[in-house]
Amino acid sequence: MTLVIEKQFFVGHPSGKLFAKRWLPTDVDNTDLAPILLFHDSLGCVDLWRDFPQTIARATGRVVIAYDRLGFGKSDSFSGLLASDFVFSEASVGFASVCQHFNIKKVVCFGHSVGGGMAVACAAAYPEICNGVITESAQAFVEDRTLEGIRTAKEGFRDINQLQRLSKYHGDKAKWVLNAWTETWLSENFRNFSLNEVLPKVKCPVLAIHGDLDEYGSVLHPQIISERCSAPSTMKIIANSGHVPHREKQAEVINTVVSFLAG
Template identity: 30%
Template sequence: MTAEYSAVELSRGRVEYRWIGPRGSGLPVLVFLHEGLGCVALWKDFPDRVAEATGLPALVYSRIGYGGSSPCALPRPLTYMHEEGEQGLPELLAALGIRRHILVGHSDGASISLIYAGAAQHQDLLGIAVMAPHSFCEEVSVASIRAANDAFTHGDLRVRLAKYHGANVDCAFHGWCDGWLDPDFMRWNIEGYVDRIKVPVLVIQGEDDEYGTAAQVESIARRVAGAETLMLPACGHSPQRDQPEATLDAIAGFIRKLTA
């Protein structure tokens, strides 16, 4: 499918995005929400492959403070994912004229997807596929983020991230890391939003996820009637990178059922 890069001005700043496939087709749009250190470019070709497999157009965007989008103010509030799910994402969809849509979220993007789906009954939301979601904070998450902070401060992580985030590298890292390492973040919990989700949900997690345990999947499965779950062996926090074929097959199959 063809793809184009563009940007849109929203109330909080400029948001870069990549559009895959035709515009104005009337087909549901796949909306990809990146992880806590991600952006448009870090998705690589995974959105293209999902779009190709399903025949649907896709929107891939960088949240404020990431990639080529506007910088964010630091420190971010501990409710930054709530704000994106309840305000930022709805504003973006409205600005781009997106009606029927399916969310595909990873990590923070998965949690934002859960918040969005539970915050309101969006009539045009067909379903959500989430990879490595968090609906509450675990000590294993905090321990891994402490290790990432050390790699950013003393290792080469800052240099590697700067290739994708440019001048936003500190916004991207500290906006994510400093929130999760705040002692108050241990009380962060969005299970109340998950309780209110009425659309179909697919949850994918790696058995070796260094940022979360199977309890994350189990909580969502208990709270969303009919939720589909997939635990992938030999897979860490990024199923789309560690087990791309199995992840693609699961998400494409889920989406085909939503649009049949």
């Protein structure tokens, strides 16, 4: 079995420090392979990827890097409100900072949920270094199904135990993390969010993964992502899976990613 070494870092950012981890397979020659950079979801962080980064590093033989966006996980706090363009601005702040720190010259962007939109935005903004995009449960626009799922989740967080579980990963930033998700997506300023303008700027191969039972978005999202990018694309619908296929159907997701990258 391939040995994977895990190491943590703190990355300089214009507004603070970002926490990051790297998973390095040691008994394969990965020097010519673009690393996989993971973008977490709206309530996520590095630790909430659980064993997925190590597993995908071992399966692909590639270096895997994940980071906590500002305000999340072990990164520095962010006290302000998220701007309505936060999905797109991540390309010029968090992504750029991580690429500079790790001297990334080529990369595969893999994003879950809102992180999928960020992966698309980064590929559009940096076509010269992005070798591939993988979206999982990404939202291409603000769908009524998405908003209904967020309203249901927001109601569930009235249970103090749920917020305490979130605090396990985000510490005293947990309330901000929750509000940054629910209040941003439910606001009128965000209703016009769409990936339509950036998708045609994506010039690298794209894999759009989506669970058929995703409570935060229909299969319209991967269809739009795969149809509107300017590159070969593959859409993979995971049967009997909700919003987190990499946890619910990990083996199928891993096999799909391995096949995509091999191609």
